[in-house]
Amino acid sequence: MIDVIAATTPRRSNAVLAAFSGPCLPLAAFGVALPVTLPEFYATHVGLELGVVAAVFMAVRLIDIVFDPFIGWGMDRTRTRLGRYRPWMALATPILMLSAFMMFVVVQPGAGAAYLFAWLLVLYLGFSIGTLGQLGWASVLAPQYDQRSRVFGWWQVFNIIGVILILILPTVVVQTGIGDYADGVRIMGWAILIALPVTMGLAMFAVPEPVNAGAAPHGGPRAYLDLFKRPAVRKLLFADLLLGVAPGITGSLLFFFFGQIKGYGHTEASLFMLLYFLAGLVGAPFWAWLATRIGKDKALAVASLVFAAFYIGATLVPGGSFALTAVVMFIAGLPYAAGLFLLRAMMADVGDEVRLETGVDRTGLMFSILSATTKIGHVVALIPYLVLQVVGFQAIAPAGGNSAMSLMTLQILFILVPGLLLAAAALVLRKYPLTPERHDRIRLELEARDGVAKA
Numbered sequence: 001m002i003d004v005i006a007a008t009t010p011r012r013s014n015a016v017l018a019a020f021s022g023p024c025l026p027l028a029a030f031g032v033a034l035p036v037t038l039p040e041f042y043a044t045h046v047g048l049e050l051g052v053v054a055a056v057f058m059a060v061r062l063i064d065i066v067f068d069p070f071i072g073w074g075m076d077r078t079r080t081r082l083g084r085y086r087p088w089m090a091l092a093t094p095i096l097m098l099s100a101f102m103m104f105v106v107v108q109p110g111a112g113a114a115y116l117f118a119w120l121l122v123l124y125l126g127f128s129i130g131t132l133g134q135l136g137w138a139s140v141l142a143p144q145y146d147q148r149s150r151v152f153g154w155w156q157v158f159n160i161i162g163v164i165l166i167l168i169l170p171t172v173v174v175q176t177g178i179g180d181y182a183d184g185v186r187i188m189g190w191a192i193l194i195a196l197p198v199t200m201g202l203a204m205f206a207v208p209e210p211v212n213a214g215a216a217p218h219g220g221p222r223a224y225l226d227l228f229k230r231p232a233v234r235k236l237l238f239a240d241l242l243l244g245v246a247p248g249i250t251g252s253l254l255f256f257f258f259g260q261i262k263g264y265g266h267t268e269a270s271l272f273m274l275l276y277f278l279a280g281l282v283g284a285p286f287w288a289w290l291a292t293r294i295g296k297d298k299a300l301a302v303a304s305l306v307f308a309a310f311y312i313g314a315t316l317v318p319g320g321s322f323a324l325t326a327v328v329m330f331i332a333g334l335p336y337a338a339g340l341f342l343l344r345a346m347m348a349d350v351g352d353e354v355r356l357e358t359g360v361d362r363t364g365l366m367f368s369i370l371s372a373t374t375k376i377g378h379v380v381a382l383i384p385y386l387v388l389q390v391v392g393f394q395a396i397a398p399a400g401g402n403s404a405m406s407l408m409t410l411q412i413l414f415i416l417v418p419g420l421l422l423a424a425a426a427l428v429l430r431k432y433p434l435t436p437e438r439h440d441r442i443r444l445e446l447e448a449r450d451g452v453a454k455a
Helices: 014-021 024-046 050-077 086-105 113-141 145-175 181-206 222-227 231-260 266-294 296-315 322-332 336-358 363-381 383-390 404-428 436-454
Strands: none
Touching: 014 113, 014 145, 014 181, 024 050, 024 086, 024 113, 024 145, 024 181, 024 231, 024 363, 050 086, 050 113, 050 363, 050 383, 086 113, 086 181, 113 145, 113 336, 113 363, 145 181, 145 266, 145 336, 222 363, 231 266, 231 296, 231 336, 231 363, 231 383, 231 404, 266 296, 266 322, 266 336, 296 322, 296 336, 296 404, 336 363, 336 436, 363 383, 383 404
């Protein structure tokens, strides 16, 4: 199932891309649970203080960031009959299954910070291995500029489907009377446990993994720092940081904002978030199409500005009308997916430039630094928890409600800060150097050189 990238690389069928994207379903479930579900669950149902939850998540994230370059370095040096990235995804599967069982299923009220820290660290290790492996695999599955957008577009669609499915579960559990919200989170864990081996197995056996021909051995630890000298890499990392912090803040504060500012219940807030992600699924094909017309960088800049305007407008709509809030939250989510898949496709493009200039395939390393900025964004997105604790905000509102100052702080953190960050991402992408025309020339030179090496 291993082939070599060349000028004759076939256009991947929809069936192959669907099988490849299947692992996104459980990985996306982790992706939404880590910044949204688990912090709130451990604060309100397990019983840890907001500040403790924020501190533990931030500490583990910072440790996890250190893992990524070593994982990327290891992937770049991997040579097996299965390929470079598939063995790593196979390794991630049991790690993620065990951590899901401990974090979602068996945890009980009263579990301490040490329990959360230990199993969260294991979960993040498996999550890093799984996501980096899949991103590296995606970058070699279709190397052409527009086809790469298509691969990452499928990747993002399945990510959003995974998010939607996992968000539905707790609401279904509550509404059908199967159990309460805590039971819904535990069922969420079981769903992840079942989906992981099924989707990973299908991808491993149904999808080929091309390898880059003629790549030299890895350049060593210095290669990690050398990548930061590239303007395209710096722009992508900064944009990824901004686009990670903004929705991270939204996710971490969503239940508090809609509950204590807008007056909606937990189930209604979950439905708003579901519509928000569903809109991302609907909007993703448009942003992929726009990227083929004006380039990935310009499409992402447009999406970021639209996202900022839609988001601020939606959050300023007064509460009291579920239907109106549902509509504006759907509209706000239409640009949500653009940054997630376009940034990764753009980093894969930069990887081609690096391989042409250096003769070294550093795909794993490059995705590891992009993953690191995403995680830094998630760490920063938890700072509002600490800010709210300083101003006296309580996750479970006291009898008289939270103070006016703490509620105003919540609104500023939820509305203004994400909107400004989204708009700033568009400015960062100005004068992005790797144009579609430049990448086409890079691919032609790579294919000519790889063809000679293969011959």
